[in-house]
Amino acid sequence: MFHYLEKTLASQVVAPTRRTFLKLSAGAVGGLLIGGGVAPIRDAQASTPAEAFVQPFVHITPDNQVTVIVKHLDMGQGSANGLATLVADELDADLSQLSVQHAPSNPNVYKNLLFGVQGTGGSTAIANSFEQYRQAGAAAKAMIVQAAAERWGVEPGTITVSAGTVSGGGNSATLGELASAAAEQPVPETVSLKAPEQWVYIGKETQRLDLPVKTQGSVGLFGIDLQQADALTAVTLRPPRFGATVASVDDGSARAVDGVVEVLQTPAGVVVVAQNMWSAMQGRTALEVTWDETNAEMRGTDELAAEFSALLDQPGNAAPARGDAAGKLASAATVIEADYSFPYLNHGQMEPLNATVMFDGEKAEFWFGSQIQTLDHNVAAAVLGIDFPNVSINTMFAGGSFGRRATPDAHLTAEAAMVVKAWFDATGEARPIKLVFTREDDMASGYFRPMHMHRVRAGVDENGMISGWEHRVVGQGIMIGTPFEAFTVKDGVDHSSVEGAADTTYDLPDFALDTHHPTVGIPVLWWRAVGHTHTAFVMETMMDELAEAAGIDPVAFRLNHLTSDARLAGVLREAADRVGPAPDGTHRGIAVHKSFNTYVAEIADVRLREDGTVKVEQVTCAIDCGVAVNPDNIRAQVEGGLGFGLSAVLREEITLTDGQVDQLNYPDYPPLRISDMPTVDVHIVASAEAPTGVGEPATPPIGPAVANAIYRATGQRIRSLPLTKHGLA
Structure with a gap:
């Protein structure tokens, strides 16, 4: 559905060097949010040790955890688990050691092979990744095996890997114990993939990795749950009719509402920024706005x-x-x-649209359920007037989409960027601002x-x-x-x-x-x-x-x-x-x-x-x-x-x-x-x-x-x- 994006949206992509990519990935695994990504859905908060095995789609740490970097937004459809399954089968990891993490925005590495840019849609997540993620798992396994063979002085062909345990020549080790040595091995140019009769997990029923943390209500999985220190909340009063614009604003009553910090104006409407959601909503209700409906759609x-x-x-x-x-x-x-x-x-997805942005005038960082990262990345850079490398996108799990988070105009990203830019221009202060659509906003705002x-x-x-x-x-x-x-x-x-x-x-x-x-x-x-x-x-x-x-x-x-x-x-x-x-x-x-x-x-x-x-x-x-x-x-x-x-x-x-x-x-x-x-x-x-x-x-x-x-x-x-x-x- 989005395969034409490549020609129109990827022109500003900057390819990282291997060194900078490894640094970016390692930081993301540890939850440091360097260059993008969110913490894995396990309770690992420490940064990735130097002894880790770090490849674009597979990270193995000395504590024997295998993190699969998923390039597709998981909005409840299970794509994260499916991609992890593909890696695990070829790597012969044990499912209990798996975790998943959304990839940073980088279409050179994480593009949808059917679209040409990084994005999810058209039911393509597994279809375009089936061989790519299996190859990633197979390459990681080959490097693990070669490292084990050199350590133990045996032929690689005598080594087996099963359920995360590497064995050969009377020796055994976990994947984590061999991670450091495997990281020093050259990445194989070609790998052999398993035949269907050799599959361990593919074609079998396995529990989704995201279910336990979701049912336990783990904090910070979804954009709307994200709580950051010193963050402000923004809501927008949008025109009652499509195509209308602001004619005049009286924000005196809104500014008088307890908790309201600022009132801003963007092309999307009038924005109330407050200490919390309730104050923002109350401030918005207090606004007095006259709308110019000259170009509005008036037909019912x-x-x-x-x-x-x-x-x-x-x-x-x-x-x-x-x-x-x-x-x-x-x-x-x-x-x-x-x-x-x-x-x-209407799409009616359970989680209304939202995005959190931190902007200091030179660099911007986004946290939300980004469905077409390349599009969002380019639009964010254009709206903020900064270069592509100065924008980072942390893709969160999304509470449904059904198409709603994949918009050709990236209007959520654009609006969030406009809000944070207007805030910075007005105050000179860099603070995270979470733009939230209420259910009514989401229902009435079209698309x-x-x-x-x-x-x-x-x-x-x-x-x-x-x-x-x-x-x-x-x-x-x-x-x-x-x-x-x-x-x-x-x-x-x-x-x-x-x-x-x-x-x-x-x-x-x-x-x-x-x-x-x-x-x-x-x-x-x-x-x-x-x-x-x-x-x-x-x-x-x-x-x-x-x-x-x-x-x-x-x-x-x-x-x-x-x-x-x-x-x-x-x-x-x-x-x-x-x-x-x-x-x-x-x-x-x-x-x-x-x-x-x-x-x-x-x-x-x-x-x-x-x-x-x-x-x-x-x-x-x-x-x-x-x-x-x-x-x-x-x-x-x-x-x-x-x-x-x-x-x-x-x-x-x-x-x-x-x-x-x-x-x-x-x-x-x-x-x-x-x-x-x-x-x-x-x-x-x-x-x-x-x-x-x-x-x-x-x-x-x-x-x-x-x-x-x-x-x-x-x-x-x-x-x-x-x-x-x-x-x-």
Whole structure:
């Protein structure tokens, strides 16, 4: 999703020498925060001893601790544990000696191999790191073995490593005992990786390293928990409408609030800096601000919906077509036309946006859940007017993201930098300032999944095969107006709006798609699974309608159109074979979809309650994501992704009235409750293919699977979400 960042954002990167890198890394391991990184999630506070083995991805200390440096933000998806598993398997470390630490910002060393810059997203963490982190573990092991061989006077081939113990020639030592000697060995240019049958941890279920410290409430893991001596808290009063600006400010009452230290103004709004969060919030409430709404977005949801709907009647910018869709539809035995609508959605991540910054006029240090470090790093340097090497970013664990922390404009970083710069300019004082979005700030400040409308005309012939498919999409393009537009928008079509439809792997030889991307002053952003979240709904509910029109079982109908995608057909068969009879009183729907190179089929069993609302009782899911590094974590991600999608399907929508967001907190934007969550039965298809994403692909199919089940229960086709619109949730 972010692979075009390399050309636009990495130009200021400075490559460290090996000496400076080792110094930087060693300091980070010990919790000194030199150049970036946060303390490992273990209780090691001492700096790394000189006898340590320090490599970019693996640090081994004399106390026999192995710290894996993770280049990807862990926002709850388990990437830190997955990367540690890869290193541990090739190193043959014992899981009990492992800890993880977020890497410092340095794209030359820690770039996402699929993006070209340091960043996390698009379900790529394991996919782009699978060989890289195994090679790091294998290289570390080779250096350990060579050091042991020289110490003991034996051949390297006679030495074995198992569960963190090195043995050979009647001798044994721990990894830590050999760390110093291993550090003196040359890094091997090439290493041999284990064959799958040799894996010790990969493919097995192991406990995540972050669970104990998270459940114990360890301090300082998350940015919002960070407490620093002498730190101040900042909150911003932002315009009530997008595009408005400050016209005038009366801050006298705000400054009179106990605990308020300063009131500042930035392009984001009026900032209250205080001794604590409560004082900052009270000071903000006391502000008297007049807004200039000359360029503000004044339209509400109803007005926008009417404009979007009108565009469905007009030809748009065409994506590359296949065959003759119009001609085939003219001769089809049955043609179905349907319009669909999808609302704006908030990410709703548990931890609202926040960032702590220390700036002394020359250097700046950031602490937050940075999802695209290279972008944040460059923006911070630009806003503060300092050189790239004078900025350091400490990546914290993040309490969810679902896309929210990965913004093309890095607006959180920019705002935090503007606040601390305004503070320093006003006071000349260097103090840590924590910028915090309240839940209401986070909910109303935009960067939503875009509202979209679709129109589809599709037909079937006398043989039950699809005969022509015309598809129109109307919605804001996420990439339009960003630095990535030139790379991701082709012929006026933003791929993020049509992925999952324009590139469907169904056999549709006669297919045409066009789009409209209206200009709207509401900031939009990718949301877990991005465009697939609405295109999958349209594709899979329409496939069910066409199957019914053809008089063919919906599974068989899909398989008839998947002759060129064996893996997607495979998960569909797997789910259908595994599901078993539908429980009495339930109705069944199915959907299958490929996203982020992962294949997912979901079968939903739905029951109608006496009050007419829907209860999704059970979902049977089959997933093909290549090699399953940790099956337990994959099941957790499928369950979480499915639940995240179901939450939106049932009740979630962002609406606007006269340009102002109506929903401000969870009571207005109700997330999935535990009583809504179905039993989920996950089946992972065994595969020798390279790992692919698991964080997002389970989200798109749940909506259409539930909608198809509702049709069987009620005879009602669901073509707009959420289900509250239909009295079903």
